[in-house]
């Protein structure tokens with residue numbers, strides 16, 4: 001006698017939603033629309049494994065089996081004049097994070113350590129509205145020193161840019177620039193009041209026009225509705241970024257969102273599947289907050305549910321899982337780390 | 345300046361002095377003695393310190409300058425020196 005594992009029965013409506021998604025995204029390579037994404041985000045728990053399985057198949061077909069590994073580092077921490085309500089680095093909130101600059105030898109050392117994990121991306125981040133001349137000079141100097149010391153792609157995240165700054169970064173060999181939308185256009189004014197969604201879009205569009213890869217991320221679990229989560233995924237898809245880092249809110253002491261609870265793990269997994277089904281060809285990266293929201297088991301489910309990139313080790317002000325935990329998991333899942341020359 | 349190498353992989357740092365920790369590294373409130381935040385009040389702080397570096401000096405409660413890198417962190421108190429946490433790649 002054989003004992004079969006219990007497979008959750010899927011209701012007819014969910015089965016139809018997933019069947020349509022299979023044809024449209026997996027077979028035809030066309031991302032789901034906002035109303036379709038809402039349906040994915042509302043799927044019952046019993047349909048979640050099937051949604052993740054479909055998202056995984058989409059990722060394998062349209063992106064391949066490789067996983068892109070990246071390290072991120074803060075060159076200038078804290079004291080930011082903006083008021084993003086989730087951020088412990090805003091100088092406008094009573095956060096315990098103190099302002100500090102990282103010196104270049106430390107930065108180069110971190111780049112080498114990051115490369116030693118197999119990572120191909122090293123992203124230099126500054127907590128600023130946009131870079132001033134001092135920061136741009138520091139960045140140029142840092143890029144040159146890192147390039148002398150180690151073979152790794154350099155990305156930057158320095159806030160809103162002018163056209164001239166976009167051109168300079170492209171000229172210095174920054175191959176990817178990160179600037180997040182964070183949340184849906186309709187929810188953005190609840191989360192940020194010191195700059196607009198349009199200003200964010202402007203930088204994103206300039207980055208693309210200059211030929212740099214655009215990394216444009218999301219932060220979910222900030223109190224947005226499911227409709228707004230679907231709206232965000234659709235707005236990101238319309239931008240066609242090379243990469244989307246997916247963050248889950250880690251409520252920070254002293255920020256306006258400090259009492260926002262931690263997002264439900266199943267909702268986070270539904271979001272992963274939805275983002276993959278919105279953007280079949282984009283690099284979809286696990287970013288901050290997954291340790292709290294998903295834990296070890298959820299991390300694994302996400303990697304088998306549409307995620308194809310990770311941030312290895314620590315984040316900017318908080319700590320991640322040990323690098324070895326993620327790297328061992330990739331080995332166990334038979335997912336090779338993307339090599340330096342290849343583009344996903 | 346004292347440099348202290350923590351050997352914990354949890355990220356919970358010990359006091360940079362040899363004195364017992366007097367303040368919780370996460371919230372900065374008085375600790376109940378011992379090497380880390382152990383009372384109920386600080387139970388969640390202890391958990392949080394597995395996923396973030398300490399922000400307050402355990403000896404004097406000053407806010408520390410903290411630098412996080414992909415594979416480690418340092419926290420510096422202007423009075424009590426630097427705590428270093430480094431993981432292997």
Ligand code: SF4
Pocket residue numbers: 080081082083084087088089090126127128129159
């Ligand atoms: S612009 Fe960036 S660093 Fe500044 S508050 Fe917003 S998220 Fe934080």
Ligand SMILES: [Zn+2]
Pocket residue numbers: 368369370371372373381385386389390
């Ligand atoms: Zn505490």
Ligand SMILES: [Zn+2]
Pocket residue numbers: 401402403404405406421422423424425
């Ligand atoms: Zn001190």
